[in-house]
Amino acid sequence: MASYAGARPSGRFEVIAWLFMRVSGIVLLVMAMTHLVIMHYGITVNELSFDIVAQRWDGPFWRLYDFVLLGLALFHGANGARVVINDYVYSKGWRLLSTTLLVTASVVLMIIGAWVVITFDAARFAV
Amino acid sequence: MTGGRVTFREGLRYRGGLNMYAWALHRLTGLGVLAFLAVHIIETFFLTLGPDAYNAAISIYKSPFFKVAEIALTFAVLYHAVNGIRVTIQDFWPALWRYERAFIWASAAIFVLAFVPLAILSILPLLRGEY
Known part of the structure; x- marks a missing residue:
């Protein structure tokens, strides 16, 4: 067309x-799926707390796991949203604006998420 | 068609078949999961402010509303995963597109088998009044 x-x-x-x-x-x-089943059905949202996360992130395995999951999920989702924008937003200006906002939001969320997963130190709050 | 654009109603009418509904639901669930992911990252940020701040932030989740939202999230993640794998398999073996309807029904069956037990696990504590 x-x-x-x-x-x-x-x-x-x-x-x-x-x-x-x-x-x-x-x-x-x-x-x-593993994340969903463990964090929502193994541990339930009612049981979730700062201490549970501190325990999980005590070793490198779940930290690395959550970091990889964060990156893949966020960029998979952002690219999906980009395709949706391309499908429904026809005007060049609006498309550029919405795609720019999407990319900016994704990068900011990635930086926030990565910063938390990498630098979180429960010992700072130990009493 | 108006000037090559597809209007919303025409979009809904487009082929209108099973594969279109599977595709529309894939989009909808994808955007839903992405929206939750954004909220999830922001709430996780409260970890860096200490136990009180984080526990206060996630206390919002510990309500009947979010227990129902969690069922919706489970629905969205499972549907998006099963349907996405179906599309991926068909994309890598294009000959299989001939059997798309059968594949959609098969993936729907797998989705139901995975979703129903988890939905029950979510509803039970809700019925017991734990939220």
Whole structure:
């Protein structure tokens, strides 16, 4: 369709994005599901507390796990939202604005999340 | 069509079949999970402010409303995962697109098998008045 010409940047970036969605999707299937079952059904939300998180993040395994999960989930989700914007927002200005906001929000959330997972130190609050 | 654009109603009418509903639900659940992820990252940030701040932040989750929201989240994550894997499998083996309807029903069955037990696990404490 002529009006769509140039609307979707085809080529290398889109191919990589397409492949990223599938590869990260497969990894997320395992990681997000495990996270959901452990944190929402093993430990329930009622039992969740600062001490539980401090315990979980005492060793490097769950910290690394949560860091990888954060990155994959956030960029999988952000790219999905980008595709949705491309599908529904036609005007060039609005598309640029909404995509810019999306990318900015994603990067800010990634920085916040990564900073918390990496630098969290429960001992700072020990009494 | 108006000038090559698809209006909302035309979008709903588009083919209108099973595969379109599977696709629409995939979008909806994806955006839903992304919205929760944003909230989740912000609430996790309160960890850096200490036990009192974090426990206060997550106390919002410990309510009947969020227990129901948790069921919705489970629905969204499971549906998005099962349907996403179906699309991925069909994408890597395009010959399988012929059997799309059968694949959709099969993934729906897998989704129900995974979702129902978890939904029951969520509803039981709600019925017991623990939230």
